Amino acid sequence: MTGNWVLALQERLWGLAPWDAKKISDEWFRAHFEYAADVVHQWVGSVLDMRTARLLNFGCGDGITDLSLVLRYGATAIHGVDIRREYAKLPRIAREQLGMRRIPSALTFETITPGAPLAGRRELVDGIMSWSTFEHVQRDQLAPIFADLYACLRPGGYFFIQIEPLFYSPFGSHLRRYDDVPWHHLLASEDELWKVIQNHEGPMDASEVDFGFADFGVEGYKRFVFKEYQALNRLTADELVQLTGQAGFVVARQERRQVDMAIPDGLKGQYPDELLLNNEIFLLLQKP
Structure with missing residues (x-):
């Protein structure tokens, strides 16, 4: 392009x-x-x-x-x-x-x-x-x-x-697609957060689903989003x-x-x- x-x-x-x-x-x-x-x-x-x-x-x-x-x-x-x-x-x-x-x-x-x-x-x-x-x-x-x-x-x-x-805001983890608990990333361990994401079922907020979702699939997108959380500065x-x-x-x-x-x-x-x-x-x- x-x-x-x-x-x-x-x-x-x-x-x-x-x-x-x-x-x-x-x-x-x-x-x-x-x-x-x-x-x-x-x-x-x-x-x-x-x-x-x-x-x-x-x-x-x-x-x-x-x-x-x-x-x-x-x-x-x-x-x-x-x-x-x-x-x-x-x-x-x-x-x-x-x-x-x-x-x-x-x-x-x-x-x-x-x-x-x-x-x-x-x-x-x-x-x-x-x-x-x-x-x-x-x-x-x-x-x-x-x-x-x-x-x-x-x-x-x-x-x-x-x-x-x-x-540091309530959903600053960028994980709200899967976890709607405010400030959960400041209160829980990474292992606990990952379990919440792994266990998530059902639809996500449509405005949070980007056009890259199809590239990863359901489980792959979970891993991608969690890695993005871990890399936040x-x-x-x-x-x-x-x-x-x-x-x-x-x-x-x-x-x-x-x-x-x-x-x-x-x-x-x-x-x-x-x-x-x-x-x-x-x-x-x-x-x-």
């Missing part, structure tokens, strides 16, 4: 391929095509013109949000990077969920090696965005990656980061702000959302209440 000149030619001749949001039947697709794209546009679109900005999506996943930003908000240049190739499914997904015959030429995607630098390989971008990605990055790679992304951004450009759920909102500041970014705007839940007696006093209740951060950064 990196050679988009054919798509660009088709669009010049016939325009963007027709699409119909009424065809959407998958809840994961709907959440990322509607809610996630709306949030990104609210934050990024408030400081950049989506119609002219060159954008980089770090951790683009399946590319659904990028597709929505093009179709619904007029973005014309988004380059998505990820360590997995979930974006390769986007043509099929768009055909099934929107009836689209081809993906817009505004979208390009690339598979990257964890920790490999991006700066200097492409033209500087006007904006960078990242949706629920940085909690999955190894701790020792966070500072180098933020420094590299700083170098990818033009002076005056913006970097939008969203993370949800944060690790336990990044807090304060640490995120500190690390990005060390890279040179300045905070233009931020919002931290908290859950309204009672903290279990077993956790009171072990962690600050704010840490346990803060489940999401929206962070808009600028390169001076």
Whole structure:
């Protein structure tokens, strides 16, 4: 999907391929095509013109949000990077969920090696965005990656980061597909958590089932999700702000959302209440 000149030619001749949001039947697709794209546009679109900005999506996943930003908000240049190739499914997904015959030429995607630098390989971008990605990055790679992304951004450009759920929040394990006990990952052992997942039967919340599920199967997906939990870097909102500041970014705007839940007696006093209740951060950064 990196050679988009054919798509660009088709669009010049016939325009963007027709699409119909009424065809959407998958809840994961709907959440990322509607809610996630709306949030990104609210934050990024408030400081950049989506119609002219060159954008980089770090951790683009399946590319659904990028597709929505093009179709619904007029973005014309988004380059998505990820360590997995979930974006390769986007043509099929768009055909099934929107009836689209081809993906817009505004979208390009690339598979990257964890920790490999991006700066200097492409033209500087006007904006960078990242949706629920940085909690999955190894701790020792966070500072180098933020420094590299700083170098990818033009002076005056913006970097939008969203993370949800944060690790110490009620469902910060990312295991809610299988375990609906708040803060269970802070109260139980890994063996106990794994047994809960192993014993889970029945359907999951449709909005939590991504398009990679079919690649793993029921039991394989359980193992994949649990390994993802074990690899979480336990990044807090304060640490995120500190690390990005060390890279040179300045905070233009931020919002931290908290859950309204009672903290279990077993956790009171072990962690600050704010840490346990803060489940999401929206962070808009600028390169001076």
